[in-house]
Amino acid sequence: MNQSFWGVLVVMLGVAALLLIVFFQSVTNTDEHNSQLLKEVTEAAMWDAFDYSTYRKTGEIRINREKFVENFARRYAENASKSREYSIKFYDINEKPPKVSVKVTSSVTGNPGSALSATEEPVTVTINNKIDAILEVPY
Secondary structure, rough: OOOHHHHHHHHHHHHHHHHHHHHHHHHHHHHHHOOOOOOOHHHHHHHOOOOOHHEEEEEEOOEEEHHHHHHHHHHHHHHHHOOOOOEEEEEEEOOOOOEEEEEEHHHHHHOOOOOOOOOOOOOEEEEEEEEEEEOOOOO
């Protein structure tokens, strides 16, 4: 009887460990996905907001602020995970020279070990990704 309880304990600890591994893997993958997405979307939105008419007339390199915000929000919403909550904050957008500072906060909610714990409280992890980008135009 005593050895069967040890067997049950080992199985329960194994299940708890697997649940923790799955939860932290989800958080890590989310962070990596969000940082790559932030980088790619920022660059693409800056190129979409590039003011070609001003560049042709005067040779000035500049972006349109409203166009950048619109394109960034659209592109990020298309590619972000639908099961998470995101908060996008634009801290600094310079039209000339083209420079932007964007911060994206995402919340991941999970319940590791819900089958084993006495409380059913979810764990919320907040991930902050920030980027400062300057548009480089080749001459």
